Amino acid sequence: GAVVSQHPSRVICKSGTSVKIECRSLDFQATTMFWYRQFPKQSLMLMATSNEGSKATYEQGVEKDKFLINHASLTLSTLTVTSAHPEDSSFYICSARDKAYQWADTQYFGPGTRLTVL
Protein backbone atom coordinates (compact mmCIF):
# COMPACT_ATOMS: atom_id res chain seq x y z
CA GLY A 1 0.00 0.00 0.00
CA ALA A 2 0.88 3.64 -0.26
CA VAL A 3 3.42 4.82 2.29
CA VAL A 4 4.13 8.31 3.50
CA SER A 5 7.15 8.96 5.63
CA GLN A 6 8.01 11.90 7.83
CA HIS A 7 11.38 12.91 9.10
CA PRO A 8 12.27 13.46 11.84
CA SER A 9 9.81 11.53 13.97
CA ARG A 10 10.69 13.55 17.03
CA VAL A 11 12.60 16.77 17.51
CA ILE A 12 13.44 18.89 20.52
CA CYS A 13 14.76 22.36 19.89
CA LYS A 14 15.47 25.59 21.69
CA SER A 15 13.17 28.57 21.43
CA GLY A 16 14.08 30.82 18.51
CA THR A 17 15.49 28.12 16.27
CA SER A 18 13.96 26.84 13.03
CA VAL A 19 12.94 23.25 12.42
CA LYS A 20 12.34 21.55 9.09
CA ILE A 21 10.02 18.57 8.77
CA GLU A 22 10.01 16.45 5.63
CA CYS A 23 7.06 14.55 4.22
CA ARG A 24 7.70 12.02 1.47
CA SER A 25 5.43 9.77 -0.54
CA LEU A 26 7.53 6.65 -0.99
CA ASP A 27 5.81 4.68 -3.70
CA PHE A 28 3.46 7.09 -5.38
CA GLN A 29 3.32 10.60 -6.73
CA ALA A 30 1.45 13.18 -4.75
CA THR A 31 0.33 16.34 -6.45
CA THR A 32 -1.30 17.51 -3.24
CA MET A 33 -0.02 17.22 0.30
CA PHE A 34 -1.71 18.49 3.42
CA TRP A 35 -0.16 19.57 6.70
CA TYR A 36 -2.08 19.08 9.93
CA ARG A 37 -1.39 19.93 13.52
CA GLN A 38 -2.70 17.91 16.41
CA PHE A 39 -2.80 19.11 19.99
CA PRO A 40 -2.93 16.54 22.78
CA LYS A 41 -6.22 14.66 22.88
CA GLN A 42 -7.63 16.79 20.12
CA SER A 43 -8.49 16.39 16.50
CA LEU A 44 -6.34 17.28 13.57
CA MET A 45 -6.35 20.88 12.49
CA LEU A 46 -5.55 21.57 8.86
CA MET A 47 -2.75 24.10 8.53
CA ALA A 48 -2.18 24.28 4.81
CA THR A 49 -2.63 22.60 1.47
CA SER A 50 0.47 22.16 -0.62
CA ASN A 51 0.39 21.63 -4.38
CA GLU A 52 3.49 20.65 -6.29
CA GLY A 53 5.11 23.59 -8.00
CA SER A 54 2.86 26.26 -6.55
CA LYS A 55 2.47 28.23 -3.36
CA ALA A 56 0.76 26.60 -0.43
CA THR A 57 -2.73 27.62 0.61
CA TYR A 58 -2.89 28.39 4.30
CA GLU A 59 -5.93 28.07 6.54
CA GLN A 60 -7.21 31.09 8.35
CA GLY A 61 -5.18 31.89 11.42
CA VAL A 62 -2.06 30.05 10.28
CA GLU A 63 0.92 32.37 9.81
CA LYS A 64 2.49 31.68 6.45
CA ASP A 65 5.73 33.40 7.42
CA LYS A 66 6.07 31.22 10.46
CA PHE A 67 5.15 27.92 8.85
CA LEU A 68 6.97 27.80 5.53
CA ILE A 69 5.85 25.08 3.17
CA ASN A 70 7.71 23.97 0.09
CA HIS A 71 6.45 21.30 -2.29
CA ALA A 72 9.33 21.04 -4.69
CA SER A 73 8.61 17.65 -6.20
CA LEU A 74 5.83 15.12 -6.58
CA THR A 75 7.18 13.11 -3.67
CA LEU A 76 8.42 15.71 -1.19
CA SER A 77 6.91 18.53 0.83
CA THR A 78 8.64 20.31 3.68
CA LEU A 79 7.30 22.32 6.59
CA THR A 80 9.69 24.70 8.29
CA VAL A 81 8.69 26.12 11.64
CA THR A 82 10.65 29.36 11.85
CA SER A 83 11.69 30.96 15.13
CA ALA A 84 9.94 28.24 17.07
CA HIS A 85 8.39 29.00 20.45
CA PRO A 86 7.04 26.68 23.14
CA GLU A 87 3.47 27.21 21.92
CA ASP A 88 4.50 25.65 18.60
CA SER A 89 5.10 22.36 20.39
CA SER A 90 2.70 19.90 18.83
CA PHE A 91 2.31 16.79 16.73
CA TYR A 92 2.60 17.65 13.04
CA ILE A 93 1.15 15.22 10.54
CA CYS A 94 1.29 15.34 6.78
CA SER A 95 -0.87 13.52 4.29
CA ALA A 96 -0.48 12.96 0.58
CA ARG A 97 -3.05 12.34 -2.10
CA ASP A 98 -2.15 9.71 -4.67
CA LYS A 99 -2.14 11.34 -8.10
CA ALA A 100 -2.92 8.06 -9.83
CA TYR A 101 -5.82 6.99 -7.67
CA GLN A 102 -8.70 8.15 -9.75
CA TRP A 103 -11.65 6.36 -8.23
CA ALA A 104 -11.49 7.26 -4.60
CA ASP A 105 -10.15 10.17 -2.73
CA THR A 106 -7.77 8.69 -0.26
CA GLN A 107 -5.16 10.58 1.61
CA TYR A 108 -2.31 8.64 3.07
CA PHE A 109 -0.96 9.93 6.33
CA GLY A 110 2.57 10.09 7.58
CA PRO A 111 3.44 8.83 11.05
CA GLY A 112 3.74 12.35 12.41
CA THR A 113 6.52 14.47 13.89
CA ARG A 114 6.46 15.44 17.52
CA LEU A 115 7.99 18.87 18.00
CA THR A 116 8.96 20.05 21.46
CA VAL A 117 10.25 23.59 21.82
CA LEU A 118 12.03 24.33 25.06
Next chain:
Amino acid sequence: GEDVEQSLFLSVREGDSSVINCTYTDSSSTYLYWYKQEPGAGLQLLTYIFSNMDMKQDQRLTVLLNKKDKHLSLRIADTQTGDSAIYFCAESTSGNTPLVFGKGTRLSVIA
Protein backbone atom coordinates in the same frame (compact mmCIF):
# COMPACT_ATOMS: atom_id res chain seq x y z
CA GLY B 1 -18.53 25.56 7.80
CA GLU B 2 -18.42 21.82 7.82
CA ASP B 3 -18.63 20.06 11.13
CA VAL B 4 -18.08 16.44 12.12
CA GLU B 5 -19.20 15.21 15.52
CA GLN B 6 -18.31 12.06 17.40
CA SER B 7 -18.77 10.81 20.91
CA LEU B 8 -15.48 11.04 22.77
CA PHE B 9 -15.31 7.71 24.58
CA LEU B 10 -16.43 4.12 24.13
CA SER B 11 -15.62 1.16 26.31
CA VAL B 12 -16.38 -2.44 25.33
CA ARG B 13 -15.47 -5.92 26.50
CA GLU B 14 -13.13 -8.05 24.43
CA GLY B 15 -15.11 -10.15 22.00
CA ASP B 16 -18.09 -7.82 21.90
CA SER B 17 -18.94 -5.58 18.97
CA SER B 18 -18.06 -1.89 19.03
CA VAL B 19 -20.13 0.74 17.28
CA ILE B 20 -18.66 4.18 16.83
CA ASN B 21 -21.00 6.87 15.57
CA CYS B 22 -20.39 10.05 13.65
CA THR B 23 -22.57 12.84 12.31
CA TYR B 24 -21.64 15.45 9.75
CA THR B 25 -23.26 18.59 8.49
CA ASP B 26 -22.00 19.05 4.95
CA SER B 27 -24.59 17.64 2.58
CA SER B 28 -22.10 17.77 -0.28
CA SER B 29 -19.76 15.32 1.44
CA THR B 30 -18.75 12.78 -1.14
CA TYR B 31 -16.25 10.64 0.71
CA LEU B 32 -16.44 9.54 4.32
CA TYR B 33 -13.56 7.89 6.12
CA TRP B 34 -12.62 6.13 9.27
CA TYR B 35 -9.07 6.46 10.56
CA LYS B 36 -7.39 4.77 13.49
CA GLN B 37 -4.71 6.43 15.58
CA GLU B 38 -2.71 4.45 18.09
CA PRO B 39 -0.85 6.27 20.89
CA GLY B 40 1.97 8.43 19.59
CA ALA B 41 1.41 7.35 16.01
CA GLY B 42 0.01 8.80 12.83
CA LEU B 43 -3.32 8.00 11.26
CA GLN B 44 -4.10 4.72 9.60
CA LEU B 45 -6.89 4.62 7.04
CA LEU B 46 -9.27 1.85 8.04
CA THR B 47 -11.94 2.20 5.43
CA TYR B 48 -13.88 4.71 3.40
CA ILE B 49 -17.27 4.89 1.78
CA PHE B 50 -18.72 6.89 -1.06
CA SER B 51 -21.84 8.91 -0.40
CA ASN B 52 -23.80 6.82 -2.90
CA MET B 53 -23.27 3.69 -0.81
CA ASP B 54 -25.26 2.58 2.20
CA MET B 55 -22.94 -0.04 3.57
CA LYS B 56 -19.45 -1.36 3.17
CA GLN B 57 -17.99 -4.40 4.88
CA ASP B 58 -14.35 -5.30 5.13
CA GLN B 59 -13.53 -8.27 7.35
CA ARG B 60 -14.39 -7.23 10.91
CA LEU B 61 -15.33 -3.70 9.90
CA THR B 62 -18.76 -2.62 8.75
CA VAL B 63 -19.53 0.96 7.77
CA LEU B 64 -23.12 2.14 7.59
CA LEU B 65 -24.08 5.44 6.01
CA ASN B 66 -27.43 7.15 6.42
CA LYS B 67 -27.13 10.02 4.02
CA LYS B 68 -30.54 11.44 4.88
CA ASP B 69 -29.58 11.82 8.53
CA LYS B 70 -25.91 12.50 7.72
CA HIS B 71 -24.95 9.69 10.07
CA LEU B 72 -22.00 7.36 9.69
CA SER B 73 -21.12 4.43 11.90
CA LEU B 74 -18.25 2.01 12.20
CA ARG B 75 -18.90 -1.42 13.64
CA ILE B 76 -15.98 -3.55 14.75
CA ALA B 77 -16.94 -7.16 15.25
CA ASP B 78 -15.19 -9.33 17.85
CA THR B 79 -13.32 -6.36 19.29
CA GLN B 80 -9.80 -7.16 20.44
CA THR B 81 -7.45 -5.38 22.83
CA GLY B 82 -5.39 -4.35 19.80
CA ASP B 83 -8.35 -2.33 18.60
CA SER B 84 -7.89 0.08 21.50
CA ALA B 85 -7.13 3.42 19.84
CA ILE B 86 -8.70 6.70 18.81
CA TYR B 87 -10.98 6.46 15.80
CA PHE B 88 -11.52 9.52 13.66
CA CYS B 89 -14.39 10.07 11.32
CA ALA B 90 -13.61 12.39 8.40
CA GLU B 91 -15.29 13.72 5.32
CA SER B 92 -14.33 15.49 2.13
CA THR B 93 -16.27 16.84 -0.79
CA SER B 94 -13.81 16.22 -3.59
CA GLY B 95 -10.42 14.86 -4.42
CA ASN B 96 -8.70 18.16 -3.91
CA THR B 97 -10.28 19.26 -0.69
CA PRO B 98 -8.72 18.46 2.65
CA LEU B 99 -10.39 16.22 5.14
CA VAL B 100 -12.57 17.57 7.91
CA PHE B 101 -12.08 15.47 11.01
CA GLY B 102 -14.18 14.77 14.02
CA LYS B 103 -12.53 15.01 17.42
CA GLY B 104 -12.07 11.27 17.61
CA THR B 105 -13.58 8.52 19.72
CA ARG B 106 -11.28 6.82 22.20
CA LEU B 107 -12.10 3.11 22.20
CA SER B 108 -11.05 1.16 25.26
CA VAL B 109 -11.26 -2.61 25.10
CA ILE B 110 -11.50 -4.39 28.44
CA ALA B 111 -10.05 -7.88 28.58
